[in-house]
Amino acid sequence: MxxxxxxxxxxxxxxxxxxxxxxxxxxxxxxxxxxxxxxxxxxxxxxxxxxxxxxxxxxxxxxxxxxxxxxxxxxxxxxxxxxxxxxxxxxxxxxxxxxxxxxxxxxxxxxxxxxxxxxxxxxxxxxxxxxxxGHLGPDLLGPDWDEEEALRRLRAEPDVTVGFALLDQRKLAGIGNIYRCEACYLSGIHPALPVGEVPDLAKTINDAKRLLGENLGPGRRTTLGPRALRPGYWVYGRERQPCRRCGATVRRGLLAGPDGTEERDIYFCPRCQPAP
CATH class of the missing domain: 3.20.190.10 (MutM-like, N-terminal)
Structure with missing residues (x-):
């Protein structure tokens, strides 16, 4: 999506x-x-x-x-x-x-x-x-953005993995798989970490909000440096390539939802984002 x-x-x-x-x-x-x-x-x-x-x-x-x-x-x-x-x-x-x-x-x-x-x-x-x-959570790019409400909705289900929770549009609206993966990387957390164990949940959603806001023009990019026509990402889509920070090999995996019926791709650095 x-x-x-x-x-x-x-x-x-x-x-x-x-x-x-x-x-x-x-x-x-x-x-x-x-x-x-x-x-x-x-x-x-x-x-x-x-x-x-x-x-x-x-x-x-x-x-x-x-x-x-x-x-x-x-x-x-x-x-x-x-x-x-x-x-x-x-x-x-x-x-x-x-x-x-x-x-x-x-x-x-x-x-x-x-x-x-x-x-x-x-x-x-x-x-x-x-x-x-009306069921949607606060919109990260909208005039209704409310960080405290977004945090309240996320923390209401502490056992759900943060990677899955960030995609739940009922909790906060606007994050897709790209920004889910990139925000988790920038926060140094594995997408499979339960929401209740995320050390700074506000930082994670604000990283996603910042990245979304920085990419309202042409040429999406989440890494540092000059904007390019080709997307530049920290981990998304970079399976088997070296981490831009530590050099470890970026991995791709699947993350299931709370009921185990929905799986989505995740990209992460095993060294910068150790598995829970």
Whole structure:
């Protein structure tokens, strides 16, 4: 799944292209919303919430006698999951992804926005957004960030491994596997260490928050030094390569969730991050 910085960048691009624009035509290629027509609606803003995208729209003013004349409000909620993406093209521009993977098309005078292979796509009243994202923990890149609340949620299950807990979006939103591995490395803790045994949990989540914040532009990088087009990581994806600090061989393993049914890749240095 994408990391929180990827969703932040996607929301920023979509907001720049669509905010304030009237939708000329919409095409929802999922059965539940196939007949929905948002032509005439105005995109007010596109915002990220953890790994979720919220596209907020205001409907045409109701002109019926006695009506309140307040615009209706809807939100297009999407989640990219593993393969999804939103692309922006000039009006009528040729798509760079297969047409059969398109799930949502929004056309304005200045841009076409197309959502491909979206893992989740639904339209809800804006007033009911909390029903779909209200379960999320504090967003590391959002205005609602609350370190104490994030720590409280993490510490509520002290026996869960820190590597798994950091991916639990109900505890804190925005961390994916890359930043989970990198934050554990920078904190000198093995991802399999139980949350209750982490010596400085605040440092670990703040390392992740800092890395996310430093990568809102192009060219993701978590190591020190000049930014490059190719990602530079401390341990993520560097199996069998030397640790950048101590020279030991970086290892790759699998970390299971509390019920043992979900396993995710972890990367770690056995010397800098000794196993519990």
């Amino acid at each position: 994408p990391e929180g910085d990827s969703i932040w960048r996607a929301a920023s691009r979509l907001n720049e292209a669509l905010a304030g624009k009237i939708i000329n035509a919409s095409d929802f290629r999922v059965p539940r919303f196939a007949t929905l027509n948002l032509a005439g609606w105005t995109m007010t803003e596109v915002v990220p919430r953890g790994k979720h995208l919220l596209m907020r729209l205001a409907g045409p003013v109701d002109e019926e006698p006695g009506a309140s004349r307040k615009p209706r409000a809807l939100t297009i909620h999407s989640h990219l999951k593993m393969e999804g993406s939103w692309m922006i093209y000039p009006p009528g521009g040729r798509w760079t992804k297969p047409g059969h993977t398109a799930r949502c098309v929004l056309r304005t005078d200045s841009a076409d926005a197309v959502g491909f292979s979206l893992g989740i796509l639904e339209v809800v009243p804006t007033a009911e957004e909390e029903k779909i994202v």
